[in-house]
Amino acid sequence: MFSIVILAFSLSTDAFAVSLARGAGLKDVEWHKIIKTAALFGIMEMLAPCLGWVLGVIIGHYIAVIDHWVAFILLAGLGIKMMSEAITNKPLSPSAKKPETNFFVLFLTALGTSIDAFVIGLTLALVEAPILLSAAIIGFTTFFMSLAGLVLGRFITSTLGKIAEVAGGIILIGVGGHILLSHLGYL
Numbered sequence: 254m255f256s257i258v259i260l261a262f263s264l265s266t267d268a269f270a271v272s273l274a275r276g277a278g279l280k281d282v283e284w285h286k287i288i289k290t291a292a293l294f295g296i297m298e299m300l301a302p303c304l305g306w307v308l309g310v311i312i313g314h315y316i317a318v319i320d321h322w323v324a325f326i327l328l329a330g331l332g333i334k335m336m337s338e339a340i341t342n343k344p345l346s347p348s349a350k351k352p353e354t355n356f357f358v359l360f361l362t363a364l365g366t367s368i369d370a371f372v373i374g375l376t377l378a379l380v381e382a383p384i385l386l387s388a389a390i391i392g393f394t395t396f397f398m399s400l401a402g403l404v405l406g407r408f409i410t411s412t413l414g415k416i417a418e419v420a421g422g423i424i425l426i427g428v429g430g431h432i433l434l435s436h437l438g439y440l
Contacts, residue, residue: 256431257387259424261394264373266421267335268294268366269398270414276406291399294363299392301367302374302384309378320379321436327372328429335369336422339415380432 275290316323370391377387402414434440 263421263424265395265398272402273406276403294399295396297363298395301370305371305374309375325433332422332425339418
């Protein structure tokens with residue numbers, strides 16, 4: 254359970270960073286738009302691991318012997334990607350820079366931030382984690398982190414978002430290492 258909560262916070266860091274950027278462009282706090290945006294991010298982040306989990310269940314028995322290595326490589330790779338994107342100071346996508354309320358733009362942005370949750374879902378299937386509970390925790394965490402980002406973005410620069418992404422990457426690498434070491438009998 255602790256690992257799932259840590260994963261949820263780690264996964265929500267990219268949605269938090271995008272929400273900070275969106276919040277920075279808000280002129281007024283329009284709660285219905287803020288809640289709609291945070292809900293979309295949360296729902297997408299909740300659905301993505303479920304889809305990844307289905308794929309993991311389908312292919313899991315084919316890779317059962319090396320599943321801990323696959324989980325480690327996926328989580329570590331995702332963590333390194335998150336950290337490198339934050340450290341190299343990549344600019345946020347144009348859709349993230351302005352608080353566009355167009356549903357299609359919001360949907361694409363939420364889809365982009367939930368790709369890592371798809372990979373996590375695949376990993377959750379390999380380690381036989383409870384997907385419905387995991388997806389719910391991930392979705393609600395992302396909702397609240399996005400909500401916080403949208404509100405705080407009006408007052409804080411995007412530096413906090415980059416720090417959150419680096420921290421999220423470190424956490425993902427740590428969880429991947431824990432899975433690997435546990436399956437190898439070191440923990």
